[in-house]
Amino acid sequence: VQPVESGGGSVQPGGSLNLTCTASEDTLNFESVGWFRQGSGQNREGVSCWKLNDGSTYYAPSVKGRFSISGNKDKKTVYLEMNDLTPEDTDVYYCAVGVAGATNCPYPSLADWGQGTQVTVSA
Numbered sequence: 001v002q003p004v005e006s007g008g009g010s011v012q013p014g015g016s017l018n019l020t021c022t023a024s025e026d027t028l029n030f031e032s033v034g035w036f037r038q039g040s041g042q043n044r045e046g047v048s049c050w051k052l053n054d055g056s057t058y059y060a061p062s063v064k065g066r067f068s069i070s071g072n073k074d075k076k077t078v079y080l081e082m083n084d085l086t087p088e089d090t091d092v093y094y095c096a097v098g099v100a101g102a103t104n105c106p107y108p109s110l111a112d113w114g115q116g117t118q119v120t121v122s123a
Contacts, residue, residue, distance in 0.1 A: 020080075
């Protein structure tokens, strides 16, 4: 039931990239889809999330105004548009699908996780 990620890559500062996450047909809890990144801490940081039933979203303060998330329920697919990228956005981005928590993001410990896709921002 691992979601499938696509997109990512390398771009110069100020550039844009798009990420796509498609949940498996066998997913039991397609309630929320979120993009997380590893960062330097032990836990992955929630970057942006989308809640299926009402389209509610979440954005981390560091990406608000630059990233935009949207979804297609019929296709079980969520899109993350990343604009005005900076070197601080460089990381491995993971898609998670699962039950929504208070922030509209999936509970990390209960979610199905993708393998991750690399985003690199450098001059």
